[in-house]
Amino acid sequence: MQWEAIGAIGEVIGALAVIATLAFLAIQIRTNTRAVRSTSEYDIDRRWSELNFDIGRDPAYSAIWKKILDENATVRDFDDVQLAQAHHLIRGILQFYQGGFYAWKNGILPQERWLLDRDYVRGFVNLPVVRSFVDAEISQGIFRVEFQQEVFTSHKKARLNTGIPSAP
Secondary structure, eight states: OHHHHHHHHHHHHHHHHHHHHHHHHHHHHHHHHHHHHHHHHHHHHHHHHHHHHHHHHOHHHHHHHHHHHOTTOOGGGSOHHHHHHHHHHHHHHHHHHHHHHHHHHTTSSOHHHHHHHHHHHHHHHTSHHHHHHHHHHHHTTOSOHHHHHHHTTOOOOOOOOOSOOOOO
């Protein structure tokens, strides 16, 4: 009888150890999820910061960016070199957002962040210069269909900052 009591106590201790282990793992998973989300948002902000530094440092790059964001600009406003630079800049930005879209879909990027980014990119893709490149990129299969449906089907007008403050 004494062995049965010892066995029962051992089973209780074993069950408590399993519960404690599962609680510890849950805490570790939650901590890791926070760290991954934080890193994801940090990386997005860092990449935007780098882009803004690059644009700000190079007058030619700034001029191209300003033309891209101009709602009255067309691809005819660019020379051949500027057009190639604009194409790669636009493609890179859209690929960056596509990565953010899938980070959000996979639970890495918080929804609030994705919704802000989605609104921005929806306005961005409807700028005339950007739209002309988007159509070509879609025909080449550069962007996944799911991302296209999320972003490219909106008719949201751009409200993007060219970096030039308006006079008071």
